Amino acid sequence: MNAKVNKTKPNLKKDKTREVLLDKAAQMFSRQGYKSTSLKEIAAAAGMKAGSLYYHFASKEALMVEVLDRSIQFISDRVAEEIKKLDDEYSFEAGLKAFIRGHLTAILTHPDYTTTTIRNNGQLPTSVQASAHAKREHYEQQWRRLMKQGREQGVIRADLDEHLLRLMVLGSLNWSSVWYKPCGKSIDSLVEQYTSVFLNGCR
């Protein structure tokens, strides 16, 4: 009857299948889209029946919300990790490269989660969309700060709109999830070219 014991042990098993469920859901949502994916398919991929999902998630929407949350979290964490490797007073050039490396690595190594975000942007129930918007906004705020730094350091030339520049970079990065196949070029070589083209492009 010890409360501590009741909380630690049983949660492990439950969390494990939650994890599997989320992974499979992300996989199918990213490939087929939210509406086209049935709970029956997701459950089957995790080795159970559709009704059993409701022991772990309140609804299909709730499941999607968590997938989207994790998706943005993956990217955000990965970028933060790259930034931490830099000095405290890093240059715009180094910062941009870190952002690109983090964003691209997250997108291409967790394609299921991140592609779900990108693909289903705009075609979700509004409640789901609102929940995802806040977190994405926070992440994009970091990109805005980076661009401001580039402007202040004089690396971004005066005639360029830095907001549009941010959208250009994010656009071409995000689009990679549409065509990227792990068998092709290495992520590192992609990072090099993205960084090089955009750095040369903006000064």
Next chain:
Amino acid sequence: MNAKVNKTKPNLKKDKTREVLLDKAAQMFSRQGYKSTSLKEIAAAAGMKAGSLYYHFASKEALMVEVLDRSIQFISDRVAEEIKKLDDEYSFEAGLKAFIRGHLTAILTHPDYTTTTIRNNGQLPTSVQASAHAKREHYEQQWRRLMKQGREQGVIRADLDEHLLRLMVLGSLNWSSVWYKPCGKSIDSLVEQYTSVFLNGCR
């Protein structure tokens, strides 16, 4: 009973509502996605009932196929138009700008059709997807030729992968349909910045 008379006049009316139906369908498909859009909604937007759609289109899939066809056609035509304005022996710089202007104009002035292509990429019935793939392939071939020209003219420096460069440009262009609002910057100013950044970026 003259066959000619029977063919010319009545088609006008029929084609007119077909047009409306396609427009409304493109609108809803682009906003909500293929699966999330019901024929009832499309029909209602065109002022009729769901069943009546089947007088004009064989199925929901057939309707989507035509929307996708038009979508790619819009872009392809618009780009061809810009190319035609150039000299026969145009430079890579001029060609790139024409491609960017054509692609961007098509995407942003017919957002319904083109966004449908982009958004629903990958979450459609395979038969629909196969049909769209051929036409898109032909259009991308033109981009490949442009890149090859840039390489041969020495504008694209040696260390850059021209295939990846093409994907970068197309990615950032296509992504604009996600965020662009007609009330913001003019399309022309976008064209200037895209061209400038990528031209400086690749040499």
Next chain:
DNA sequence: TACTAATTCTAATGCGAGTTAGAATCTAAC
């Protein structure tokens, strides 16, 4: 006005979806 073809509507069918309640099974502690 009457006839004919074109166009739309009505009503029904069948299917698969998300969801739910309660029964069945599994797990672990005593």
Next chain:
DNA sequence: GTTAGATTCTAACTCGCATTAGAATTAGTA
């Protein structure tokens, strides 16, 4: 081995969807 709780299954229910056949309506022609 028994018991209690956690986890999954079964079987239903409701709903909206795409699709269809035939009736109803419209519009043009003679």
